[in-house]
Amino acid sequence: MxxxxxxxxxxxxxxxxxxxxxxxxxxxxxxxxxxxxxxxxxxxxxxxxxxxxxxxxxxxxxxxxxxxxxxxxxxxxxxxxxxxxxxxxxxxxxxxxxxxxxxxxxxxxxxxxxxxxxxxxxxxYGAPWPHAGVAAASQDGPWHTSALAVRLTMTGAAAAEVFENRRVVSHVAGLVDVEHAVSLARPASTTGRLDLADVGIDVVAGGEVHSVRLVSATRVAFSLRPPQPLDAGDEHEFFFRIRLDELTAPFYCCTPEFPCASFDLNVRFDRRQPPQRVWRIDGELSKDVQDPLTARKPLFLDNAGEVRTGFRDLRPARSYGVGWQPASRAAGPRLPSP
Structure with a gap:
């Protein structure tokens, strides 16, 4: 019955x-x-x-x-x-x-x-899933991301703006800073270190950015500081912008260090030079993101030249996002992975 x-x-x-x-x-x-x-x-x-x-x-x-x-x-x-x-x-x-x-x-x-x-x-109607996402399942690290929403806008042939809204939950008492980083993929032919002058990071709301620094030839780290320290269980939202004057590799990925419950991504391409095709990157190893042989699911531009996709319960050290084949064989854009 x-x-x-x-x-x-x-x-x-x-x-x-x-x-x-x-x-x-x-x-x-x-x-x-x-x-x-x-x-x-x-x-x-x-x-x-x-x-x-x-x-x-x-x-x-x-x-x-x-x-x-x-x-x-x-x-x-x-x-x-x-x-x-x-x-x-x-x-x-x-x-x-x-x-x-x-x-x-x-x-x-x-x-x-x-x-x-x-x-x-x-x-x-099967086994219940945690409505709070990974927040209910994992307390690894000093904090986790309960929601991440990113809007990436291509502002020309070699530039982009990234608007990121990130909601974090503290696991500890007195959390003063949330450490963050972006990796700027560079083509194999490029040598030398990244120039911090090419990257602009501004907090729009929710705190301040400080201690911007290079931690590798291609990775920029910085700290997000809320208006006041967070206690265990406190939730706080940051909204910030990253401006890039020069881009290279055609993808945008989130590769979380700590658990992330949800990630929603909107990419707006230049309608004058739309990509030949776009695809979804779902939980891949970071070293495989640029592999052209990996089979991936297609995404489709809407009438405004945008694609949208979302991910839930992201695993640390795995990459989630969007990749594309540029309109021409010329060097394509380089984008950060938060």
Missing amino acids: AQDAAEAKINALSAELKLLRKGLGVQAKTLPALIGEQLREVCGVHEDDTPGTVRGKVVETLRRLIEKLPESHRETARIVLGFGTGASERYTQRLELLGTDADRNVRTMQRRADDVIYLIAEAA
């Missing part, structure tokens, strides 16, 4: 997710009005939640459920539900994209789409 009840819930949620995936999926303006009773329960939506809160809960929950799927199904699930696709690409167009990449027809991709929807619903 209990098994039948569980199966009924999974089927009901599957039906609601199939309605949600239609049209623009999670990017639909009407998303808060589209969710049904089962999805509201799974996402923890309350009657008094604002539309923005509802959207945030649904998107976050679906991302976490997708991450519970086998790797072979995750990218299909993301595209089916509208994650990381063009802002105007409707469901049938997304199926066509999947079919092109997999050399399959739309009918076959429809069956696969139905399969991943069922797996997502099944995951929702």
Whole structure:
């Protein structure tokens, strides 16, 4: 009897997710009005939640459920539900994209789409996952990142701006500084040390930057200081900008030293010179990020020349982000990995 009840819930949620995936999926303006009773329960939506809160809960929950799927199904699930696709690409167009990449027809991709929807619903009623991400599972290090959001804007052929919003949680009493670093990948033909004059780091809100220094030929470290020391369990948010006058390697990755619960990345390319293709880097060893032979999942620019992707429960010393093939064979951009 209990098994039948569980199966009924999974089927009901599957039906609601199939309605949600239609049209623009999670990017639909009407998303808060589209969710049904089962999805509201799974996402923890309350009657008094604002539309923005509802959207945030649904998107976050679906991302976490997708991450519970086998790797072979995750990218299909993301595209089916509208994650990381063009802002105007409707469901049938997304199926066509999947079919092109997999050399399959739309009918076959429809069956696969139905399969991943069922797996997502099944995951929702499986073993509970930690809603607080890695924060509940790990207390390694003096702090961890509960949320990281990065907007990277290409400002020309050889320059970029990185806007980073990072929320950290202290594990110790009296945390004065949060140590941070960026690695600026350089082409093999380049020799010599990085020039700090090429890097500008400014805090927009949440504290101050100090002790900017080179710790290797390609890595810049600095300290973020909150307005007052953090006690164990205290949460604090930094918002800062990194300006780069010169770039080289075509990728942006987060390679955390300490656990990171979520990382959302938005990359805006120069619309006059869009990349030939873009792909997702998901939990790779840092030494493999620039390997051209590694098979990766494609991402697609929207009408504004942007791509968006997200990661949950990032593992320390693994790289997560976006890579791309520049528009020409000329030397491509170099980007930092936080």
